[in-house]
Structure formats: structure tokens, C-alpha cells
Amino acid sequence: MRSNRTCATPLAGEGEYALVGHKWFLSAPMSDAWLVLAQAPGGLSCFLMPRRLPDGARNAFRLMRLKDKLGDWANASSEVEFCGAWARRIGAEGRGVATIIEMVMLTRLDCMLGAAAEMRMALAQALHHARHRRAFGRRLVEQPLMANVLADLALESEASTALAMRVARAVDAAARDPAEAAFARVATALGKFWLCRRAAGFVNEAQECLGGAGYVEESMLPRLYRQAPLNSIWEGSGNVQCLDVLRALAREPQSRQVLLHELEQARGHDAAYDAAFDALPPTGEGEVVAEAMARHMAASLAILLQAATLLRAGSPVAAAFIAARLAAPMPPAYGMLDASVAFSDILERAVPSR
Structure with missing residues (x-):
């Protein structure tokens, strides 16, 4: 977790950030939101990233592919890229874990x-x-x-x-x-x-x-x-x-x-x-x-x-x-x-x- 390279840049809104990075494994890509760890200015922090923005537009992330797993096929897993995805910080900066x-x-x-x-x-x-x-x-x-x-x-x-x-x-x-x-x-x-x-x-x-x-x-x-x-x-x-x-x-x-x-x-x-x-x-x-x-x-x-x-x-x-x-x-x-x-x-x- 400490080597996490996904970057979280603060936005104008209180507790709002833009996420940029790539994750090899994202569980349950069919969900409406995900908890994501990323590096904020104050260190590794936890963020809630929704599928859609407050105005209903799709958030800025791309599901690159689904994983071909041994089993658990009914519960998809994927690879994902964050392209300036909007997210809200949960907890204090540097206290992500x-x-x-x-x-x-x-x-x-x-x-x-x-x-x-x-x-x-x-x-x-x-x-x-x-x-x-x-x-x-x-x-x-x-x-x-x-x-x-x-x-x-x-x-x-x-x-x-x-x-x-x-x-x-x-x-x-x-x-x-x-x-x-x-x-x-x-x-x-x-x-x-x-x-x-x-x-x-x-x-x-x-x-x-x-x-x-x-x-x-x-x-x-x-x-x-x-x-x-x-x-x-x-x-x-x-x-x-x-x-x-x-x-x-x-x-x-x-x-x-x-x-x-x-x-x-x-x-x-x-x-x-x-x-x-x-x-x-x-x-x-x-x-x-x-x-x-x-x-x-x-x-x-x-x-x-x-x-x-x-x-x-x-x-x-x-x-x-x-x-x-x-x-x-x-x-x-x-x-x-x-x-x-x-x-x-x-x-x-x-x-x-x-």
C-alpha cells in the first residue's frame, strides 16, 4: 500500500480530489462507488470514488479489462485507469490505511x-x-x-x-x-x-x-x-x-x-x-x-x-x-x-x- 502511485490532487471543493493513476485490480466494477487509496499531499489517503458525478455525468475513469479468474465469475474484477476521476476524501490525509x-x-x-x-x-x-x-x-x-x-x-x-x-x-x-x-x-x-x-x-x-x-x-x-x-x-x-x-x-x-x-x-x-x-x-x-x-x-x-x-x-x-x-x-x-x-x-x- 505504501508504494501506491495513484495521485490525488486537491480540488477547490472541501475534501474533493482528482485521481490519476492505474490499478491492476479493482474489485466489483459493477458497483456505484469504490474506496480507493491514493497519494495526497499529506500522504496515502482514502477516497470514495463514485461511478457518476453529482450532476449525473460519468466519472473520469476507464475499466480496461475484466480479469479472467480461476472462479468467482459472478463477481467481476477489473483493471482500471483514473483519468482525473472526482473523489471525496474519507478520513484525514495520510491516514488512508x-x-x-x-x-x-x-x-x-x-x-x-x-x-x-x-x-x-x-x-x-x-x-x-x-x-x-x-x-x-x-x-x-x-x-x-x-x-x-x-x-x-x-x-x-x-x-x-x-x-x-x-x-x-x-x-x-x-x-x-x-x-x-x-x-x-x-x-x-x-x-x-x-x-x-x-x-x-x-x-x-x-x-x-x-x-x-x-x-x-x-x-x-x-x-x-x-x-x-x-x-x-x-x-x-x-x-x-x-x-x-x-x-x-x-x-x-x-x-x-x-x-x-x-x-x-x-x-x-x-x-x-x-x-x-x-x-x-x-x-x-x-x-x-x-x-x-x-x-x-x-x-x-x-x-x-x-x-x-x-x-x-x-x-x-x-x-x-x-x-x-x-x-x-x-x-x-x-x-x-x-x-x-x-x-x-x-x-x-x-x-x-x-
Whole structure:
């Protein structure tokens, strides 16, 4: 962002500027207005650029081409040139990143919710197929190994949905509750990193539950598979999220305190959770956390936060999730739950309500 070369020249009207520059990527070119970062005399600033001027004339920008993307075709993206486009500054000059980050918190939450929803839809498709497809004299869902895979996916889906809803609650309350605002500051980055990272592998596993049918466009799974990686790229890739977590924990003591308090509230319900909490890696405040370890730290915190959310919600699958994700090193693939897990109970809970 700091290397942004789009130029914003002040006009006669208060807070009005002319934008000149080129952007390789503009999301949603069909919109009526966009938030744009550009270099004003006082530094990088945030601007609202409308499609049409107040008198109804078309604003001075050109959409150069639409991007030929892997997926997300229903939501266009484009390359754009600003040719003296009229825009109004939002926030102070030189505070563009700080201004736009308020929007980014909401869109990061959107990415989390989208990833959790994709997982849930993929799981619903896999469950429906497994409950109706028969092989070797039994329905697929009655096959122990398939039941293991589906149950593991169900654990991941419920934990992801629970975390997304918890972060959404914090974002909703942020304007009136400083503690929830501090929690949302770090939890949106944690959840955005982890849920979006898990979604692509999750959807691929659900595809495999359908066999060849999951690779055919009629099944919906190919579209979900193309869409799944996008949420991890939008609004900052995984590395950006992890470094943001690192900064928040090191520079914003309240964010660190409320996050640890959130995790602490779940202690006493599960011995494996308590042990994982006690073994938590360094999280800032005087501790030097190497950037190279930022993903390790963010993943550990995100999984622990998922577990804490399930425990505090009294979820029946909390113990199974903790046993699979915290009590031992996380297995390299889905479907590797311990044989003692009650697969049928988890799957019964995961079946969409009628």
C-alpha cells in the first residue's frame, strides 16, 4: 500500500480530489462507488470514488479489462485507469490505511463467514450423497472409514461456524464495548487466516466423498472448490493476517489481554484443552516472536479459540474436536479420528434440519 502511485490532487471543493493513476485490480466494477487509496499531499489517503458525478455525468475513469479468474465469475474484477476521476476524501490525509482498515475488519469477517458457509455446504453435499449411495451392500455413511471422514469434516465445520459467529458478535459490539473491539481486532485476523486456509482442503475432501460425481460441474462441488481459495487471498493473504496478529499482540496490550481472557474462560472443562492452553506459544508483550513463526503462532491460537468457543457454547462435539486437534499433533488428513469417537452421533448432529 505504501508504494501506491495513484495521485490525488486537491480540488477547490472541501475534501474533493482528482485521481490519476492505474490499478491492476479493482474489485466489483459493477458497483456505484469504490474506496480507493491514493497519494495526497499529506500522504496515502482514502477516497470514495463514485461511478457518476453529482450532476449525473460519468466519472473520469476507464475499466480496461475484466480479469479472467480461476472462479468467482459472478463477481467481476477489473483493471482500471483514473483519468482525473472526482473523489471525496474519507478520513484525514495520510491516514488512508487506518481509515480503510475499518472496512477491512468487516470484509475479513465476510471472508470468514464465506469460508464457514462453503464448508457447511460442501459437508451437506457429501452427507447427502453418503446417506443415499450404496456400495458393498451398505450405504456409504454406514461404512466405518467414510463415517470417520464425514465426522471429521463435521467437527471442522461446526468449529469454523462457531468461531465465525463469535467474531461476528464481537464486531457487532465493537462500537459500544472496548473489550469486544479489542477482541475483534485480533480475532478477525486469526479467524480469517485459519478458516479460509482450511476451506480449500475441506472442499476437496468433500469432493472425494462423492467420487467422480464430485468432479462433475452438476454436483456444485467444482464451483465450491474454485471459490474456496479466494477468501484466503481477499483482504490480505495468510501471511498478511499472521503478521497483523503479530503486530496486534505486540503493540496493543488490550487485544492480547482480551484474547487470553477469552481462552482462559474455557479452562476447567477439558484436560486436553487446559494442557494446550498452558503450552501456548509466546504471544507478544515483551516476548520476541520471529516473523518466520507467525503462522505457527496464529494457527495455534485459532485452533485453541475454536475449541474455547465450542466449550463455552456447550457443544456436544467439543471433546471430540479437542481430542482430534489439540490432544495430539493434528493429523495430515481428514478421516483420522480415533475409532472410539461416536461417528454416528456427530453425523446425526451434522445432518441439515428438514
